[in-house]
Amino acid sequence: MNVDLSTRYLGLTLRNPLVASACPLNQDPEFLLRLEEAGAAAAVFPSLFEEQIEFQQQQIFGLYEYGTESFAESLSYFPELEDYNVGPTEYLRRLRAAREAVRFPLIGSLNGMTVGGWIQFAKLIEDTGVDALELNVYFVPSDPRHSSEEVERRYLDLVTAVRKAIKIPLAIKVGPYFTSFGHFARRLVDAGADGLVIFNRYIQPDINLETLDFFPNLALSESYESRLSMTWIAMLRGRVGAYLAATSGIHTVEDLVKILLVGADVGMLASAIYRHGPDHFTRLEAGLRAWLTEKDYTSVQQMKGSLSRENCSNPEAFERVNYMRSLVAYTSKPI
Amino acid sequence: MDRSYITVDGNEACASIAYRCSEVIAIYPITPASPMGELADAWAARDIPNALNITPRVIEMQSEAGAAGTVHGSLQTGALCTTFTASQGLLLMIPNMFKIAGELTPTVFHIAARSIATHALSIFGDHSDVMAARSTGWAMLCSSSVQEAQDMALIAHSATLKCRVPILHFFDGFRTSHEVNRITSIDDDTVRSMLDEDLIRQHRERSLDPDKPSLRGTAQNPDVFFQARESCNPFYDAAAEIIRETMQEFAEKTGRNYDLFDYVGDPEAERVIVIMGSGVGAVEEAIAELNSKGAKVGMVKVRLYRPFDSKAFVGILPKTVQRLAVLDRTKEPGAMGEPLFLDIVASLHEDWIGPRRLKIIGGRYGLSSKEFTPAMVAAVYAELAKPEPKRRFTVGIVDDVTHLSLKWDPDFITERADTVRALFYGLGSDGTVGANKNSVKIIGENAGLAAQGYFVYDSRKAGSVTVSHLRFGKHAIESTYLIQRASFVACHQFNFLEKMDVLELAAPGATLLLNSPFDENEVWDHLPREVQETIIERKLHLWVVDATAVARDVGLGARINTVMQPCFFALSGVLPRDEAIGHIKDLIRKTYSKLGQSIVERNIAAVDQSLERLREVKIPARAESARHRLPPIPGVAPDFVQRVTSMMIAGKGDLLPVSALPVDGTFPTGTTRFEKRSIAIDIPIWDADLCTQCGLCPLVCPHAAIRSKVFPESELKDSPEGFESREWKNKEHPGYRLTIQVAPDDCTGCGICVDVCPARSKEVAKHKAINMTPKDEHLERERSNFDFFLNVPEMDRRTVKLETIKGSQLLEPLFEFSGACAGCGETPYIKLLTQLFGDRLVVANATGCSSIYGGNLPTTPWSCNAEGRGPAWCNSLFEDNAEFGLGLRLGVEQKHLIARELLRHLGPKIGDDFVASLLSFSSTDETSLAEQRERVAVLKKMLGQDQSLEARRLLTLADQLVPRSVWIIGGDGWAYDIGFGGVDHILASGVNLNLLVLDTEVYSNTGGQASKSTPRAAVAKFASGGKHSCKKDLGLLAMSYGNVYVAQIAMGANPLQTLNALREAESYPGVSLIIAYSHCIAHGIDMSTAMTHQKDAVSTGYWPLFRFDPRNAHDDLHPMRLDSRKPTLPFKVFAEKEARYAMLARSNPSEAKELFAQAQADIDARWRFYEQMVGVTRHAHEPESVEEVKS
DSSP states (O other): OOOOOOOTTEEEEEESEEEEEEEGGGGGGHHHHHHHHOOOOOOOOOOOEEEHHHHHHHHHHHHHTTTTTTTTTSSSSSOOOOOOOSHHHHHHHHHHHHHOOOOOOOOEEEOHHHHHHHHHHHHHHTTOOOSSSEOOOOOOOTTSSSSSHHEEEEHHHHHHHHHHHHSSSSSEEEEEEOOHHHHHHHHHHHHHHHHEEEEEOOOOOEEEEETHHHEOOOOOOOOHHHHHHHHHHHTTTTTSSEEEEESSSSOOHHHHHHHHHTSSEEESHHHHHHOTTHHHHHHHHHHHHHHHHHHHBBHHHHTTTTSSSSSSSSSGGGGGGHHHHHHHHHHTTTT | OOEEEEEHHHHHHHHHHHTTSEEEEOOOOOOOHHHHHHHHHHHTTTTTTTTSSOOOOOOOOOOOSHHHHHHHHHHTTTTTEEEOOOOHHHHHHHHHHHHHTTTTOOOEEEEEEEEOOSSOOOSSSSSSHHTTTTSSSSSSEEEHHHHOOOOOOOOHHHHHHOOOEEEEEEEETEEEEEEEEEEEEOOOOHHHSSSSHHHHHHHHHSSOOOOOOOSSSOOOTEEEEHHHHHTTTTHHHHHHHHHHHHHHHHHHHHHHHOEEEEEEEEOOOOEEEEOOSHHHHOOOOOOOHHHHHOOOOOEEEEEEESSHHHHHHHHHSSSTEEEEEESSSSEEETSSSSSSHHHHHHHHHHHHHHSSEEEEEEEOOOGOOOOHHHHHHHHHHHHHHSSSSOOOEESSOOOOSSSEOOOOTTTTOOOOOOOOOEEEEEEEEHHHHHHHHHHHHHHHHSOOEEEEEEOOOSSSSSOOOEEEEEEEEEEOOOOOOOSSEEEEEEEESHHHHHSSSSTTEEEEEEEEEEEEESSSTTTTGGHHHHHHHHHHHHHHHEEEOHHHHHHHHOOOTTHHHHHHHHHHHHHSSOOHHHHHHHHHHHHHHHHHHHGGGGHHHHHHOOOOOOOOHHHEEEOOSHHHHHHHHOSSSSSSSOOHHHIIIHHHHHTTTTGGGGGGSSSSSSSOOOOOOGGGOOSSSSSEOTTTTTTOOOHHHHHTTTTTEEEEEEEEEGGGGGTTTTTTOEEETTTTTEEEEEEEEOTTTOOOOOHHHHHHOOOOSSSOTTTSSSSEEEEEHHHHHHHHHHHHHHHHHOOOGGGTTTHHHHHHHOOOSSSSOOOOOTOSSHHHHHHHHHHHHGGGGGEEOOSHHHHHHHHOOTTBOOOOOOTTTOOEEEOSSSHHHHHHHHHHHHHHHHHHHHHHHHHHTTOOOOOHHHHHHHTTOOOHHHHHHHHHHHHHHHHHHHTTTSHHHHHHHHHGGGGGGOEEEEEEEEIIIIIIIHHHHEEEEEEEOSSSEEEEEEEEBBBBBTTTTTOOOOOOOOBBBBBBBBSSSSSOOHHHHTTSSSSSSEEEOTTHHHOOHHHHHHHHHHHHHEEEEEEEEOOOOGGOOOEEEEEHHHHHHHHHTTTTTEEGGGGOTTTTOHHHOOOOOOOSSSHHHTTTTTTHHHHHHHHHHHHHHHHHHHHHHHHHHHHHHHHHHHHHHOOOOOOOHHHHHOO
C-alpha cells in the first residue's frame, strides 16, 4: 500500500512532516542539500539575531574607538576596513545562497529585539525569496515588575506589526512559559500568525564550580522533552486556526508519530541532526512509512490529530488528574 | 581647473599625491609621518589605482633604513617610488639617500619634519632632521601649510623626473602634518598631466636590465672618484630652474602660484625675516599688523632650500632692505650659525649688490613644536630695529643663562575678530577630538567657510586630556599657532575645572559650555572660586548640558562627543542651527553607517537630545565658592619637583626658563608619585576578611597602585580609622599583619586586580577580596590610608621568600604610577623586575611604549627606595637598544674590574682578609648583597680617610663591588624588526646581559602597525587584510646559540613561571632573553580581563610557555622545558575574543577561514617542534662570570 506522507504547513505542501529546525548547521547550502537529499521536507534557516547584530555593532564601535585620539603617536590602533559586515548583509547573502541552492521550501527565521528591527529584518528576509518566515521569539521576562499581560502584549504587537509588513506565511515560535497558553495561542493567531511552533527550548546557563561563574552549556534535547509539545498540540489541535509545528525532543520515529497523532502538521528536528546527521531524515521517513503501513493508515493526513484532546478517548489525561496518577504510580514503585 | 574643497590634515594632503605618483612605496612607522604610510597601505589594500592606473605596491619594512634600501632598489629598476618618514627615520635613510642622489635617480621622500633626539627624544616638529640630510645631494622643498603639503608634493614628483635630482619634500611635523584645514584638492587628471610620460620612459630606460646590461655602484679609486663626483654638477645647476618652471606649470593648471622664494610685506621694507615652514603663517599675520601701523617690514618664504638659488633669493629682496633676521627651526651647537642663516649670509655676501651692506642676524625658534606666534615675530622685528641687535638669538623661550632670547609682548595678538576661535578640553576617551575633526569637516566642506583644527594631546596614555583648537571664518586661516584668545570654550569634563585653568585663554564675553552633572540652578555653587571669578570678570556666558547623562541614556557610554558637538554649533553661531544639525546627522550617517545602524541611531538620538538639555546659567554678581582649584603638586615634594616638574604638570612648562632645566637631559627619578592625577572612577577596595594572601593583585597591577605590605602589629598603633589589616599567614613572622592598599589617586581603575582575585565571598559570589567601588565614596579614607601605608617600613628583603608570588609582592616596586594605558600588559613585568632587582638595576630602554610611559616628561615612574637606590634608566634609540645595553654592561664590568684591581693593590693597607671577603663575593641572594653593601660602606669609610690616588680612585668605584643587573628592555618592534641585528649580536656575545622583550605583537606606540611578531591572521595596520606570514620565533632563534637562557612567559597565565624566569635569567652569567606576552589595547580586547585572557593564549598553544636554561645542558639533562601543557583548546577560542582576529572573520569570512586554519597549523607545528626539543640533550659552552674570567 502506498502511504501518502505529505502534509501541509504554512500553506506549503511538504513531501513529509519532517522539517529541519533552525540551527547553525543549516546556514551551509551544501548541508541543506544533504538534508534535502536525505528526505527533509523543508528547513528553517538559522535565525537572524537583531540583538546580536546590535551587540556586534556596539562591540566593534567600542573597540574601533577605544584608545583613539588620546595620544599623539597613536591616534588609532586599527586600520579602517572597508566593510565590517556588521549589518544583516552577510546573513542575507548566505540566506539567498541557500535559497538558490535547494528546491525544498526554505523558511526564514528572525529573532528581533525592537519592533523597528523586527519589521525591517522581516522585510529583508522576505525579499530573499524564502517561502515563509518564522519569528523566533526568545524573550526571558526577567523583570518581575512586568505582568503577564505586558509580556503577552509584547508578542502580540510584534506579530501584528510583522504580519502587516510581509506577505509570506508567518509562523511564531514561542516558549511554554505562559499563564494560559491556549488562550495566548489564540491571541497569536488572531494577531496574524499562520502557524505556531511549540516549544522553543530556552537554554539555561550552567555554573562552573571552579570559577563560580555562569557559562553557556548547550545540551541537546532528549525524547522525553517532546511530551510538552505533544501535550499542547493535542490541546490546541482543532481549537486554534493555525498550523502547528512540534519542536524540541523529536528524535525517533516514535516521537514523530506521537506528535503527528496529537495533531502536529510537522515535526522539527535539530538535536537529532547533530546526533545522527542528515541521513537521519531518511531513517525517520522510512520509519514513519513503515509505522503507517503497519497500522494501516493511508496517509499522514489521516492520522494527524487523531489523538488530539478533541479526538482522543480520555481527554482527562491531559489535565491535572493525570499528573497525580503518574506521580502516585511512580512513587508506589519499589525503590 | 578643479575647485573642490576637502578638509584633511597635512599628512593626508601629501600622501594623496605621493600615492598617485608612485608605483612602489616602502614604509616604516614613525611619528608624525606614520599616517602617510598607513593611508597609502589602506588605499592599496582597497586596490585604488594611482595616476598611472595601477595599484602601488606598498610594503612595510623592518626599519627606515630598510625602506630606503627597498626604494633604492626599485628605483634602479625604473619604478616610480616614494617613502615617508621623520626624525631618526630620516637619519637611517641618509646612507641610501647619498646613493640615490649620487646616481641621479628621480624620487621624492616626504618628511613630516621632527626633532632629532639629543638630550631627549621629542616627537614634535622642527627642522633638525631635514637639516641633517642636507649634505646628501637631495633637493629640499618645503611646504608651510596643509595646502602646500599637497601642492608641493605634486611639484616635487613632477620636477624630480625632469631634473633627475631626488627631492626631499618636507613640512612641519604636527603643526602641518596633523593640522586639519580646508584645502583645494587636486584631481587625478591634473596629477597625471604633471607626470611627463616621456620623462617616465627615460627613467625606465635608465634602469638595470639584463637585456641591456650595465653596472652601477662601482668602487672607485683616487684617480677618478673626484672627477666623477663633479660630473653631476650640471644637473644641480639646472635643478632650481626646473623646479621653478614646474611651479609655473602647476600654477597654470591649478591657479596657485609658488616660487622658489616668495616675498610678503611692504615692497619698501627695511626689515625682513627669512623663514621656511609653518612659521610663515605667524610672520604674515605679524607683518599685516605691523605694516598697518606704519612699519615697513617683510618676509621671504623659502620654498626650495636645496639647491639654494642665491640669485633668486637676492632678486626677491626689496632694494630698500637694511636688515635681515634669518630664522632657523633647528640648532647646531658650535656652529657659526644655523644652516639657513649661514646660507643667507653666504648668498648676500656673494650676490647682494644693493646700495648698502646688510645687517644679518640669525635666530632659533620653534624647536620641538614650541609655539611661534605673531608676538614673537614682532619681537624679532623689534630686535632688528635696535641699533645693535643680537647677532644670534632665540625667540619663544626665556634664556636666562646665555641671554639669547628676545622678549615678546604677550598682548600682541593678531587673531581676527571675525574668526570663531573655539577651544575644547576633553578626554581622549570621550571622543572630543573626533567630533571636532568632524566639525571642521562640516564647516569646511559644507558652509563655504575656512576651517582649521589643531589638536594637543597628553603625554600620558591613561586618562589623557586633549585640547582642540578650532578656527572658522570667511578668510583663509593661516594662523599656525595655538588659539590665544578663545571666543568659545567647551569643557567636556566637569572635574577639569578643579585640575586645570580651562579659562586661561577665554576672551572677554566668550561663551563657556560645560558638561555638567549639575543643572543651571545648581552648577554655580559647584564651580571653583577661581572659575567663578574669571566668569564674572570676563563676563563669560555660561551654558550647561549634562552630556554624560544623555550619552548614557542613548547607549553611548562615555562618548559624549555627539552631545557636545550640537551644543557648540547652537551656541557658536558658525552655522544656522538647523543647518548645522542636518550636517552633523549626515556626517554621523557617513561615518558610522559601516559600523552599523544601531551606532548611527544612537548618535543621532544623542544629537536630538543634546539641545533639549542645553541651558544657560544666570551668573551671580559675586564669586563665593569655597572650592578651589587643586595645586599641581599636593603636599610636600623635593625642590626640583616644586620648581620645575610642577610647572610642567600644571601645563605651564612654556614659562620655565633655560636655567630651570638640566643641561644634559638628566632628571631625578621617582616623580610620578607627586602627580596625583586621580583619573579612576572606580577603585579597588580590599576586603581583608576574604583575602587569601595570594599576592596576585599587587603583582598584576600595571600601575603599582595596589600594594601589599607585611609588618609587626605594633606598626598599627597610629593607623588611621578604617586602615585594614589581617594576620599574615606565615610561621616565620608570627603576629605580623598584612595590608593590601590602593593608591586612590594613582589607580587608573582598570579592574585587572579584581579580575585575577581568586577569593570570593561565600554568601555573595560576585563579592571578592578586592572589589571595584566608586572612588568618591572612599577617596578621603583611602588617601589617608595610603599615606599611612607608605610610612609603614618595608619588609627586610633578607626575610622575604622571593621565590613565591606573595613574597615577591612584599618587595617595594621601584616603577610606579606610570602613564601607560589603563590595564597595560607590559608594565607589570617591569614593575616585578624592579621589585626583584630594582636597587641594583641598570636599564637600557628601546624607544617605544616603554620609553614613553617610562621617560616622557613631566614625570617618571622609575623610582628609588628609602636608601636612595633604584633603577638607573636610559633610552638611547629605537634601533640600537641591544648594543646600547651591551655598552652599559661593558662599562659596568670595566668599572667593576678596576675596583677589584684597586682593591687588591690596597689590600695591605685595608687588610687582606677584608679585601678577600670583598673580592670573594659572588652570590646575589639578598643576604649576601646586604652583607656586601655593608662591607662596601666600611670600605668607603676607610678610603675616605686615605688621600692616596688609588684610594680616591677606588672610592669613586667602590659601589661597583655590589653587582649590577643590566637589563635591555623594549618591545617587539625593536627586538624582532629594527633592532634585531643588534639583538642577534648580543645573543652571540656571551656577555652577562638580560633582554626583556615586551611582546605586544604589534607596534603599539605608533598605533598598531604589524611587526614580524604579529601572528598570522591578525589584522593590524599594514596588514589590514590579516597578516599572511607567520610570527617570527625569536625564542627559537636565540636557543639556536645553545648558550643563551631563553624564556617565554605570560604573567596572567602562569605568574610563578614568570617569577622563576626573571630570577633565573638574572642569575645566568651569560645572555638571557625573556619574551613576555604583553596584552595591549591594539589587540582589541577587554583590558579589564586581559590577564585572565592570557590563560586562553597559553591553553590554546598560541603562546606556549617554556624555559631553555643552558645550565641544564650537562650530564644528559635537557635544557628545554615546556612550562605549559599541551594545547587543549583550538586557536579559535582565543581569537574570537580579540578584535584583531575577529575583525577579519567579520570583514572577510572566507579569508579568515583560510588564515585561521593556517594559524592553527602554525600553532600545532610549533608545539610539536617544541615537544621534540624538550627531549633533546645538548651541551653548550656556558659563559663564565667576569670574576671567573679575570681572577
